[in-house]
Amino acid sequence: MRRLLSGNEAVARGAFEAGVKLAAGYPGTPSTEILETVAMEYRSIYSQWSPNEKVAFEVGIGASLGGGRALVTMKHVGLNVAADPFMTFAYTGVNVGFVVISADDPEMHSSQNEQDNRFFAKFAQIPFLEPSDSQESKDFTLKAFEISEKFDTPVMLRMTTRISHSKGIVEEGEPVTLPESGFKRDMQKYVMIPANAKKRHVVVGERLEKLRQYSEETDLNRIENNGSSVGIITGGIAYQYAKDVFPDADYFKIGFGFPLPIEKIRKFVSAHKTNLIVEELEPYYEEQLKAAGINVDGKKYFSRLGELSPYRVAQGLKEAGIIKEIVGAEIPPEELFPRPPILCPGCPHRGAFMALKKLGVAVTGDIGCYTLSVLPPLEIMDTCICMGASIGNAIGMEKVRGHKKGVVAVIGDSTFLHSGITGLLDAVYNKSNVTVIILDNRITAMTGGQQHPATGHTLMGEKTREVNFVELAKALGVESVREVDPYDYDGLLKVLKEEIARPGPSVVITNRACVLMPKRIMDRPYVVISEECNGCSACFRIGCPAIMPSKELTKHNQPKAIIDPVLCTGCSLCAQVCQPEAIVLAPEPAGVK
Amino acid sequence: MENKTTNILIVGVGGQGVLLASELLSETAMQAGYDVKKSEVHGMSQRGGVVTSHIKYAKKVYSPIIQYGQTDILISFEQAEALRAVDWLKKEGLAVVSRTRLVPPIATGKKFHYPDDPVADLKKKFRRVIDVDADAIARELGDSRLVNTLLLGVVSSSLEFDYALWETVIRNLVKAKFVDINLKAFARGRELSGNGKK
Ligand SMILES: Cc1ncc(C[n+]2csc(CCOP(=O)(O)OP(=O)(O)O)c2C)c(N)n1
Numbered sequence: 001m002r003r004l005l006s007g008n009e010a011v012a013r014g015a016f017e018a019g020v021k022l023a024a025g026y027p028g029t030p031s032t033e034i035l036e037t038v039a040m041e042y043r044s045i046y047s048q049w050s051p052n053e054k055v056a057f058e059v060g061i062g063a064s065l066g067g068g069r070a071l072v073t074m075k076h077v078g079l080n081v082a083a084d085p086f087m088t089f090a091y092t093g094v095n096v097g098f099v100v101i102s103a104d105d106p107e108m109h110s111s112q113n114e115q116d117n118r119f120f121a122k123f124a125q126i127p128f129l130e131p132s133d134s135q136e137s138k139d140f141t142l143k144a145f146e147i148s149e150k151f152d153t154p155v156m157l158r159m160t161t162r163i164s165h166s167k168g169i170v171e172e173g174e175p176v177t178l179p180e181s182g183f184k185r186d187m188q189k190y191v192m193i194p195a196n197a198k199k200r201h202v203v204v205g206e207r208l209e210k211l212r213q214y215s216e217e218t219d220l221n222r223i224e225n226n227g228s229s230v231g232i233i234t235g236g237i238a239y240q241y242a243k244d245v246f247p248d249a250d251y252f253k254i255g256f257g258f259p260l261p262i263e264k265i266r267k268f269v270s271a272h273k274t275n276l277i278v279e280e281l282e283p284y285y286e287e288q289l290k291a292a293g294i295n296v297d298g299k300k301y302f303s304r305l306g307e308l309s310p311y312r313v314a315q316g317l318k319e320a321g322i323i324k325e326i327v328g329a330e331i332p333p334e335e336l337f338p339r340p341p342i343l344c345p346g347c348p349h350r351g352a353f354m355a356l357k358k359l360g361v362a363v364t365g366d367i368g369c370y371t372l373s374v375l376p377p378l379e380i381m382d383t384c385i386c387m388g389a390s391i392g393n394a395i396g397m398e399k400v401r402g403h404k405k406g407v408v409a410v411i412g413d414s415t416f417l418h419s420g421i422t423g424l425l426d427a428v429y430n431k432s433n434v435t436v437i438i439l440d441n442r443i444t445a446m447t448g449g450q451q452h453p454a455t456g457h458t459l460m461g462e463k464t465r466e467v468n469f470v471e472l473a474k475a476l477g478v479e480s481v482r483e484v485d486p487y488d489y490d491g492l493l494k495v496l497k498e499e500i501a502r503p504g505p506s507v508v509i510t511n512r513a514c515v516l517m518p519k520r521i522m523d524r525p526y527v528v529i530s531e532e533c534n535g536c537s538a539c540f541r542i543g544c545p546a547i548m549p550s551k552e553l554t555k556h557n558q559p560k561a562i563i564d565p566v567l568c569t570g571c572s573l574c575a576q577v578c579q580p581e582a583i584v585l586a587p588e589p590a591g592v593k
Numbered sequence: 594m595e596n597k598t599t600n601i602l603i604v605g606v607g608g609q610g611v612l613l614a615s616e617l618l619s620e621t622a623m624q625a626g627y628d629v630k631k632s633e634v635h636g637m638s639q640r641g642g643v644v645t646s647h648i649k650y651a652k653k654v655y656s657p658i659i660q661y662g663q664t665d666i667l668i669s670f671e672q673a674e675a676l677r678a679v680d681w682l683k684k685e686g687l688a689v690v691s692r693t694r695l696v697p698p699i700a701t702g703k704k705f706h707y708p709d710d711p712v713a714d715l716k717k718k719f720r721r722v723i724d725v726d727a728d729a730i731a732r733e734l735g736d737s738r739l740v741n742t743l744l745l746g747v748v749s750s751s752l753e754f755d756y757a758l759w760e761t762v763i764r765n766l767v768k769a770k771f772v773d774i775n776l777k778a779f780a781r782g783r784e785l786s787g788n789g790k791k
Contacts, residue, residue: 002623004619004620004623004629004631109634133630133657161634162632162657162658165632165633165634166630166631166632166633166657166658167619167629167630167631167632167657168628168629168630168631168654168657169623169628169629237656237657240655240656240657241655241656243655243656244655244656244660247655309656309658309660310656310658310659310660311660311661314660327660327661327662327663328660328661328662329661329662329679329680329681330662330682330683330684331662331679331680331682331684331718331719332679332680333677333679333680334676334677334679334714336673336676336677336708337673337697337699337700337705337706337707338699338705339606339641339642339643339674339677339697339699340642340697340699341607341640341641341642342640342641342642342697342698342699343640344608344640344641369640372640376698376699376702377698377699377702537701537702540698540701540702543698544698545641545695545697545698547698548696548701549696549701559701566737
């Protein structure tokens with residue numbers, strides 16, 4: 001059957017056709033939909049969200065050694081978290097096929113950096129495959145499992161946002177039949193004490209030679225001959241952009257990206273008068289080709305920053321003298337107000353940031369929807385490095401600045417479970433005076449609403465035990481643990497003041513669920529009594545998208561506020577900050593669509 | 594070898610449900626026998642940020658994203674967002690714009706200003722602009738989410754696909770209990786574009 005699938009859906013399909021037994025991961029844009037699709041459409045595969053990528057990776061290793069093909073999914077920065085097992089699993093090799101998805105995010109559409117994980121495969125000396133559309137996403141997933149077993153190695157499938165989130169037509173096939181396999185005890189191969197690891201490191205080198213040979217021969221690295229004197233070396237999404245801009249060139253399309261098919265490329269290059277490398281992000285091909293004495297330029301014409309696009313590729317080709325003209329905008333772009341993402345109407349995170357703004361303390365931040373509090377109009381978050389960093393950052397900051405100045409760490413529920421627990425343990429162990437706010441909205445919201453160990457449900461939809469944050473924090477040794485309602489502004493302010501002043505670590509947990517996921521939460525909306533509104537703009541400053549300027553002005557020419565009754569969820573925070581008490585509960589339940 | 598590509602760009606604001614329209618459109622093109630690609634970026638953009646969806650169909654499509662100035666049809670779910678997308682649209686391209694006005698908190702301060710009449714500004718730049726009071730019509734039809742199929746209906750009369758094909762795709766992709774009302778919205782859109790033919 002032919003279906004229109006995203007790259008992520010195609011990987012899920014590929015896993016199904018490859019007979020995968022277990023799929024594990026941690027959500028992260030742009031990788032998340034792979035496991036969601038597996039859990040929804042391919043129920044024969046056991047799938048799970050792990051608390052973080054490292055655990056997911058280790059679960060995958062267990063499955064592979066136990067005799068079931070394993071798929072592990074994560075975004076690029078997730079592989080940093082999983083780097084420890086990743087680097088050493090490269091030594092042991094697999095029992096049956098193991099594929100890890102690294103979904104990179106050039107342009108940082110929803111990430112804190114745009115690291116190029118092609119280097120990670122090279123670092124670990126394992127092969128990686130890179131698809132350039134949905135069909136290849138499926139085909140390469142199957143191929144990756146074959147290669148994993150043939151060469152006894154974990155394999156990385158490197159996706160990027162454009163591949164993961166673009167849809168294309170995919171021809172679906174039947175699942176393969178695999179021979180029976182099980183766990184075979186082999187301590188020298190799987191127990192990486194130094195004596196064994198030394199021997200395995202030799203095997204890694206030998207394997208690399210075999211992979212080099214394979215890379216020269218496989219049709220994953222293919223030449224497209226159009227009889228041109230121009231040769232373009234490219235891979236991934238960059239291939240598609242280049243084909244759009246200059247279809248008549250000859251192409252060397254790289255699908256098997258490590259080790260590179262150096263000799264095949266050398267021959268291709270010598271057969272062309274002009275050659276050019278078109279690759280997104282870092283000069284990954286270029287460095288290796290140049291090191292092998294193949295002198296072809298790339299990054300001279302293309303930025304290492306951000307995503308490429310047909311337009312940017314055309315610019316580069318023009319600069320390199322390969323094409324003469326480029327098509328661009330016929331009408332110039334408009335200067336317009338920005339429209340940054342923003343906390344939703346009724347978001348339970350809003351109250352905490354309003355209170356922190358009032359208190360004027362240093363706020364070490366973390367990653368999730370709540371990171372949006374750094375943007376106007378709230379603008380109250382001082383750090384954001386990586387998941388779980390807020391607590392460690394706060395500890396360090398408090399140690400050098402002292403308790404009096406106040407340091408508060410804010411961290412989401414999913415993030416706390418991902419990598420905040422050890423930070424909190426550190427705060428207790430090393431007698432830190434930080435206050436940690438756990439923004440428990442009972443879901444992983446930023447990535448689209450995934451379950452986690454405190455939601456009570458698994459990825460496959462089963463009920464399970466849920467972590468109790470209060471008990472957990474107490475068990476770690478935190479003496480002061482308090483739950484607060486983030487819709488009660490004064491209450492929140494009071495609790496935070498007390499906890500910030502208190503010596504020793506304390507934990508404050510906000511206890512309202514996300515208003516969007518898993519269920520939409522809608523209460524009776526609020527309205528502005530226009531005659532009472534003095535245009536002070538206090539309600540605008542809480543950054544709620546349901547509150548807009550009305551066409552009506554005060555006598556000082558300030559716009560009055562109006563509230564969109566369809567967007568308002570009735571959280572009441574705006575009413576709590578309205579001095580003239582112009583914001584009140586709507587007179588009767590308005591119809592909610 | 595002719596490989597004429599049709600490029601359609603859909604823009605809107607996170608939470609408006611832009612993605613259903615692009616889903617229906619790309620499915621229709623595929624059923625009509627074309628190669629199709631469609632690209633959108635999820636993530637941060639869902640929280641009230643700008644959402645864009647690129648749809649391309651041809652005998653063979655390479656890049657899933659359109660080049661500047663190469664869009665044949667722009668569908669905008671929000672007035673000002675149409676203005677933000679002008680550099681994507683061909684000079685002779687068609688813009689179908691909902692009169693929806695969503696002023697973000699950032700444009701309520703002193704620094705930024707939401708344009709008074711984005712549709713008028715757009716009409717100064719492009720000859721072919723159809724503006725639709727989509728929210729009002731959708732509400733009148735019974736559900737604000739019908740904006741999707743309504744705008745698609747407007748656009749459909751500028752595309753080559755038969756009404757019957759659209760209908761099949763809507764029946765297949767929309768939840769059963771919403772099919773009829775969506776077909777009604779689609780037909781209404783076709784009427785608005787001056788082509789009520791089925
Ligand atoms: C190592 C790593 N894995 C995954 C992500 C993607 N990611 C960003 S925030 C987030 C979780 C946010 O959930 P939570 O902490 O509950 O906050 P919420 O968005 O619900 O407010 C995830 C998975 C990441 N940035 N880094």
